[in-house]
Amino acid sequence: MxxxxxxxxxxxxxxxxxxxxxxxxxxxxxxxxxxxxxxxxxxxxxxxxxxxxxxxxxxxxxxxxxxxxxxxxxxxxxxxxxxxxxxxxxxxxxxxxxxxxxxxxxxxxxxxxxxxxxxxxxxxxxxxxxxxxxxxxxxxxxxxxxxxxxxxxxxxxxxxDGEKISSTYVRQLLKNGDVDQLPRLLGRFYEVEGTVVDGERRGRTIGFPTANIALNDDYLLPALGVYAVKVKLGSDVLQGVCNVGYKPTFHSTREGLPSIEVHIFDFAKDIYGETMTIEWHMRLRSEQKFASVDELITQIQRDKEKAQAYFRNFTENTCILSQKEVF
Ligand SMILES: Cc1cc2nc3c(=O)[nH]c(=O)nc-3n(C[C@H](O)[C@H](O)[C@H](O)COP(=O)(O)O)c2cc1C
Ligand SMILES: Nc1ncnc2c1ncn2[C@@H]1O[C@H](COP(=O)(O)OP(=O)(O)OP(=O)(O)O)[C@@H](O)[C@H]1O
Structure with a gap:
């Protein structure tokens, strides 16, 4: 072209x-x-x-x-x-x-x-x-x-469902975090592209190392919260959980843009500086302020299990699973 x-x-x-x-x-x-x-x-x-x-x-x-x-x-x-x-x-x-x-x-x-x-x-x-x-x-x-x-x-x-497919409708679903609905409008999962950058390096200490992503362009982000995602890294497609937010357990104020952090399952490579595409599959929950780091760890483990259950049921042809079918 x-x-x-x-x-x-x-x-x-x-x-x-x-x-x-x-x-x-x-x-x-x-x-x-x-x-x-x-x-x-x-x-x-x-x-x-x-x-x-x-x-x-x-x-x-x-x-x-x-x-x-x-x-x-x-x-x-x-x-x-x-x-x-x-x-x-x-x-x-x-x-x-x-x-x-x-x-x-x-x-x-x-x-x-x-x-x-x-x-x-x-x-x-x-x-x-x-x-x-x-x-x-x-x-x-x-x-x-x-x-x-x-x-x-x-x-x-x-x-x-009686509603015109439009950019406005897609924006509304993103704003609500309803990323699982997007394939019905887009014909594909919603994707954003970014670069893996340095985080606060706390993730590895709590057992969930995360890749922090800086967006490469003016992408709209889904609502703050935790999502089941796939990530594309070079030719690899991997599964994980992503948090979009301000980490209220560790920060009392919201400063600047929310951070985007992906914990990729069964993955331990150094990928700083690499380009990553995030494919948004399903919203799991809202971001929360936990009273202790242990409670946060327990919850992230649950997030991981929910996401893995979703991906076990996932097939490319029937990619539009409703929340009900998964939980
Ligand atoms: C799946 C997932 C869910 C998370 N949920 C929360 C949350 O509800 N509240 C919160 O304060 N932080 C949450 N976090 C962020 C962690 O606090 C964060 O990953 C950790 O502090 C490491 O940050 P760092 O990579 O910047 O060092 C979540 C992270 C992941 C990967
Ligand atoms: N659901 C639809 N059915 C048929 N044609 C459409 C549909 N949505 C958009 N188009 C057409 O596609 C072209 C580009 O659409 P455009 O980006 O202007 O608007 P849109 O997707 O309807 O978004 P917005 O919500 O911003 O109005 C236009 O010619 C528009 O009429």
Whole structure:
């Protein structure tokens, strides 16, 4: 896949780009709704003999249009989004810098400059996609704005339990710690990537050495608490338990970002400085303040047993186990 960064106003001549079938959207999470939109663009491109393309925007529109948010954490930060889009077989990724002046474009200007002007022959987007100033352009107005230069496919709403699959829904589940529900929306477990860094080196003294993780990008974290996780280290996939929190047993105040610590089962290698991907499987409990270190140790042992019970029942095909089936 070829990635192009485009700043507004752009000076690309349409002849410099191949004719494409383009999927349009912000696409945070590349959830099943997004995958349907993108796969449809890839399929139509193959049928029509054009290249497939995805147009996305960066940074998140709410950073630019928003009132207070200066920094938005994402389900799939740009690099991860790029990787997932490439895996869907897309030929071109256009990343348009989302600036105040870009946001001010009238719907017809957006279509002229960013669809017709980028040699798009067919657009694929979801039923609720909007474009142009104040989101005034919709899939109903797109045929009018197309000046008969391209055609379009509208993807109907993809829902689960009566709720639209959306980035907002994924964010809500993460906020509640409901990571076991995410495969139903994402088609995969939720993942974050980080580097193994130095911790307070207490873990080994209590019998549960932990790898402390510094995130490599602006990932959204699940709610504070303890989780059953898998970790990817090079080509190894290992099981473990992860605590996201402030370790109230040892610290009376919450300072800075929460720490992310993984205890990997049956593992004793030195992995400082290595890249680790955490795959979030199931929430086990909230973080607690224990009266003694012994009580904490007893609880972590229970966490480990619960996680191991979960992984014993786990098969890739039926990965969506409910809490009830496990406990
Ligand atoms: C599975 C797991 C559960 C944990 N739960 C708690 C907890 O409920 N309360 C707490 O204060 N610390 C909890 N911790 C954090 C431990 O206090 C921490 O791992 C230990 O202090 C070592 O920290 P260090 O690696 O920074 O040295 C948990 C750690 C793990 C791995
Ligand atoms: N559940 C869905 N069914 C069909 N199309 C969808 C679905 N979710 C998103 N799309 C389409 O995918 C593209 C990208 O979606 P976008 O990232 O803008 O929104 P979203 O996932 O609905 O998230 P948000 O919660 O932020 O609105 C758009 O064309 C959108 O209409």
């Amino acid at each position: 070829k990635t192009l960064f485009i700043s507004h106003p752009h000076h690309i001549k349409k002849e410099e780009l191949p004719p494409t079938v383009m999927a349009l959207g912000y696409f945070d999470g590349i959830h099943l709704g997004h995958q349907k939109v993108i796969r449809t663009a890839v399929k139509i491109a193959a049928e029509k003999g054009y290249k497939s393309a995805v147009m996305t925007f960066h940074p998140h529109p709410s950073v630019v249009l928003g009132k207070k948010e200066k920094h938005v954490r994402l389900i799939t930060p740009l690099k991860k989004k790029e990787q997932l889009i490439a895996e869907l077989g897309v030929d071109y990724l256009y990343i348009v810098e989302f600036t105040p002046s870009f946001a001010q474009l009238f719907p017809q200007e957006f279509v002229d400059q960013y669809i017709i002007g980028l040699h798009v022959k067919h657009v694929v987007a979801g039923f609720d996609f909007t474009y142009g100033r104040l989101g005034k352009g919709t899939m109903e107005t797109l045929p009018f704005h197309s000046r008969e230069q391209f055609t379009q496919t509208v993807i109907p709403k993809l829902s689960i």
